[in-house]
Amino acid sequence: MSRPWWQDAVIYQIYPRSFADSDGDGIGDLPGIIERLPYLRSLGVDALWISPFFRSPMVDFGYDISDHTAVDPIFGTDADAQALIDAAHAHGLRILVDIVLPHTSDQHPWFRDAAACRDAPTRDFYVWRDGHLDGGPPNNWAAGFPAGTSAWTWHAGTAQWYLHSHLPQEPDLDWSNPAVRAAQLDVVRFWLDRGVDGVRLDSINRLGKDPAYRDNVAGERSRQQDWPTLHAYLREVRALVDRYPDAVAVGEVWEFDQRRIVPYLAPDELHLAHNFVFARSRFDAAEIRRTVEEFTGMAGPGTWPAWFLGNHDEPRRVTRWSAPRDDDETREARGRLAAMLLLTLRGTPFLYQGEELGLPDTELPEGVGEDGNGRDPQRTPMPWAPPSTAGPGAGFTTGEPWLPVGGTAERLNVTTELQDPGSVLALYRTLLALRRARPSLRAGSQAFLDAPPDVLAYVRADGGERTLVILNFAATTRRIDIGTPALLLLVSTGDAACSGSPIVMGPFSGVVLEAVAS
Missing domain, CATH: 3.20.20.80 (Glycosidases)
Known part of the structure; x- marks a missing residue:
């Protein structure tokens, strides 16, 4: 398949x-x-x-x-x-x-119609509610932005609040409809x-x-x-x-x-x-x-x-x-x-x-x-x-x-x-190009390896193809012994010595290697 x-x-x-x-x-x-x-x-x-x-x-x-x-x-x-x-x-x-x-824009024809009157054909496309007994918004929901603002805006023309998860100009649609x-x-x-x-x-x-x-x-x-x-x-x-x-x-x-x-x-x-x-x-x-x-x-x-x-x-x-x-x-x-x-x-x-x-x-x-x-x-x-x-x-x-x-x-x-x-x-x-060429990087399994602090190492494998990725997140050089004697360097981001194990990697460097059958 x-x-x-x-x-x-x-x-x-x-x-x-x-x-x-x-x-x-x-x-x-x-x-x-x-x-x-x-x-x-x-x-x-x-x-x-x-x-x-x-x-x-x-x-x-x-x-x-x-x-x-x-x-x-x-x-x-x-x-x-x-x-x-x-x-x-x-x-x-x-x-x-x-x-x-x-949501839509408040300039969408649906909302412009909905805001015209309470019995408009698309009124129930959006969420309209009466306010709280204290005169404020229907509940305490907050908009995604601007941060800290209410998710409800008062619409004076029809004397109800409408809901907007983002800006007031982006009224929420009612997906239960x-x-x-x-x-x-x-x-x-x-x-x-x-x-x-x-x-x-x-x-x-x-x-x-x-x-x-x-x-x-x-x-x-x-x-x-x-x-x-x-x-x-x-x-x-x-x-x-x-x-x-x-x-x-x-x-x-x-x-x-x-x-x-x-x-x-x-x-x-x-x-x-x-x-x-x-x-x-x-x-x-x-x-x-x-x-x-x-x-x-x-x-x-x-x-x-x-x-x-x-x-x-x-x-x-x-x-x-x-x-x-x-x-x-x-x-x-x-x-x-x-x-x-x-x-x-x-x-x-x-x-x-x-x-x-x-x-x-x-x-x-x-x-x-x-x-x-x-x-x-x-x-x-x-x-x-x-x-x-x-x-x-x-x-x-x-x-x-x-x-x-x-x-x-x-x-x-x-x-x-x-x-x-x-x-x-x-x-x-x-x-x-490497990803396109290597099935292990596209479709292969993934397994993380034990590595020194600040180092991320994992193997991608597909069939007989094994690709090893080692990423040094440290600001200092790291020596990594991954127990694989034969390695072929496929690509490096910077300073790394990868002819065998241990691998010596410079600060903030990464390598992609092929594990070669001995």
């Missing part, structure tokens, strides 16, 4: 606003992505997850959707979306679109019919809420997300996705206890779930091992993990995993180690645009930025060429970029790194 394509794939996230601008307006667009498909193919990734490009007021930069089936003009046209799907397939790349099922489920399934169907290869489902744990809308109680399970009712809803989504051969459903499961993540990966629910426990791991070998072993132990052998270390909402891992006194060389070494970890673990890795260049968060001047939740530093434009030759847009745009590209763009950009065999980009290309 053949394996699903997504188990062997490396999936690359594109934040379209910041990837490539084709028309010089300073904002990335779909034609810009099409122009860069040859780069993505040569990088060695297999599929593209594209953040929302649908019609939107852009209060939440596209995650507040006013029409799920139309392309917002800042990103192009409906024809451009089809052209992107077709061009990606011609390059051997699959496409996943990012669909928000739990069959009409809502049918309407949102139509959205998923629309894009699958257009030929996409799967869907990434944003904030999917927000589908299920306590139907009694009781207060949250400190120390108890949240009543405003991850409520058991959502699993029935997810089964409906999965049943639809399964009607399309090879299509995949990936979920953003915003939970920080892996016991909460595993149920979403039931055989009839999500294929893959983003794991934020792993993504927020410290730069610590023991913690990473515990996290991976805990997840795989709870999930069982039939569940396929998905690993990531950065996305459009999370600080870039080069920044997050660096120490305050690190110099550029040390930060880069930590980033190289992260690349080797992510691309050799058992599971499907997700990369975020610019990760392959070793980009850190961009240090923005005071007062520069558009996101009220502080996520601009990881969303700055992709640098394609040095600003000294390409101008301030660094090859991203011929105009003024919507956010500055940052001070590292002169050194960390695609053009420069493609010409340097020792660059971070060169390492990613090597690791991606």
